[in-house]
Amino acid sequence: MNIREVAKRARVSTATVSRTINGSDKVKPATAARVRKAIEELNFLPNTHARTLVSGKSHILGLIISDITNPFFPDLVKSFEDEAVQRGKEIIIGNTDYNAKRMAGCIRRMVERKVDGVAIMTSESDPALLEDLTRRNIPTVFMDTGKPGPHWANIRVDYGQGIREAVHHLVTLNHRRIAFITGPMNLASAQTRCSVFISSLKAHGIFDSALIEKGNHRIEGGAMAMKALLKLPRRPTAVIASNDLTAIGALGAIHEMGLRVPEDISLIGFDDIAFAHLTNPPLTTVVLSRKQLAATALAALDALMQGRRDSLANLTIPTHLVMRSSTRAI
């Protein structure tokens, strides 16, 4: 079943069928109607591979993420897919599993499938692997990785804003001993969150380096760090975690030690993953909108594909505090 059968049935040439499908204005309405009828009757759907072959555009977008089971990503994937489908594009997803070899495989698959563009939304990222995309001039948008170039765009996330709001919120609540549980410090984004925390506290004149504890953006890391914090001679009255998973781990540790949130300790997370409002108590956290991130990525990809480099000037995603029930005044 192909375009020729449709042409035959509508008694026109394949060119006319093609024109009708692609909405060319130079097909006589009556002819177009006949073609559409034939398409309908035969239940014809054009072969995208053939279209890609001749047009050079696959209408496929690649999305490379670290790990779909990391609760940060499902929202992102969904929003990205929504936006893509709205534009008549398909997406193929690559999970790197935080692993360079798999990342290389993802990129290979993207190139083979001739994606029109790719969005790389991993926390980690090895520039060497990305060379292939450059060489083939594949429009690429990064999250927070700062590579400039003719076919590259970079979306920045304003982590600072959310952290400052979190600190301000706690200070307003009279907290002075505020701890921070970091992420893995090889991550630029984790570094930023930590350094903004430090500078915010210094601005308030309440910074104490003993109150910085290292985590790993996972539950157990948060729990371990929190336990260390609770063993301090003068323990903190509030804790900000570098992400929600860390905060959830910290929450567990606090409960385990027989303390309560927010009565004994106030707690703030980061990201606003789906489960952040399902914890007990619901977690006050910093929202990083994946929907906005996805929309911005697709807009950037569009701009890149159309050579509109001007609209790539300032791609920044804000973050902001959302108050729930894990913080309270002392």
Place this chain on the structure above:
Amino acid sequence: MNIREVAKRARVSTATVSRTINGSDKVKPATAARVRKAIEELNFLPNTHARTLVSGKSHILGLIISDITNPFFPDLVKSFEDEAVQRGKEIIIGNTDYNAKRMAGCIRRMVERKVDGVAIMTSESDPALLEDLTRRNIPTVFMDTGKPGPHWANIRVDYGQGIREAVHHLVTLNHRRIAFITGPMNLASAQTRCSVFISSLKAHGIFDSALIEKGNHRIEGGAMAMKALLKLPRRPTAVIASNDLTAIGALGAIHEMGLRVPEDISLIGFDDIAFAHLTNPPLTTVVLSRKQLAATALAALDALMQGRRDSLANLTIPTHLVMRSSTRAI
């Protein structure tokens, strides 16, 4: 950059390059080596669309799910992708959003992209929409939807086993007033869980229809149902929820009423989503392995594509209880 440039550089014909790529044994090793060298030097990757066009096989698999942000699915998607990539296949994902129109769109996309097969893992499913897949002889595997046919396979999930284990566990713990919070009763899988629960309780001679409350497989449904249950003159001592989200909602409601799990009420979920062991206390639940589900789906698709209908005989995924800390003896 295409196969002709490689051929030119290796001073062979395109046919020889093609044979080399596809591992044909009738290429002289020396020639093959020369070709591989050229491929390497040019960094050539074959165009999958051209290959698909001539071979008729896209090496793409479709995966249709309800909603990637439903915590049941990320694990499934990941396992499915892993298995697919291992087989050298790509996957494209469709989210139906529990919506017939979107489901139709998903199927259309799959057909357009000429997928080699599709796995439909939605809870809901409208047979009429699937006609297109039948007509085009696209191998299709369903989760729990029981459509037989030459190009169809159906994976059953043995919900009963897990529910029976849950009931048995509670009975062993001396519980006699055991409640059940259902899912949406238009879902076959929710119905099964409920009816097995009822028959299990009857088998133990402890069934009380007042202890069945309706939920919707979402958090608030679980919370609402639990509140109703707690208002009963003689409230249950244990509750089984039709899925983990429901159990999490119930847990919140129990806490909200000032009661404790498992001291006052024992609670069991279903699915074992990622957050089931992050609740406080960690949730005793029934595991439905998404990894196994994905592996089985891919095996079934393989069998369908190769016409090995015999290996499709008994595709059943077991479920079993995993004990954590939300249940206790009375």
Place this chain on the structure above:
DNA sequence: CTGTTAGCGCTTTCAT
């Protein structure tokens, strides 16, 4: 407005 035709990049007979 419509048809004819030359490819897009690859695989696959069919020759040699």
Place this chain on the structure above:
DNA sequence: ATGAAAGCGCTAACAG
């Protein structure tokens, strides 16, 4: 063991 050439389904000149 290798090459020449046809053709997968479609689009895009070009011609009329």
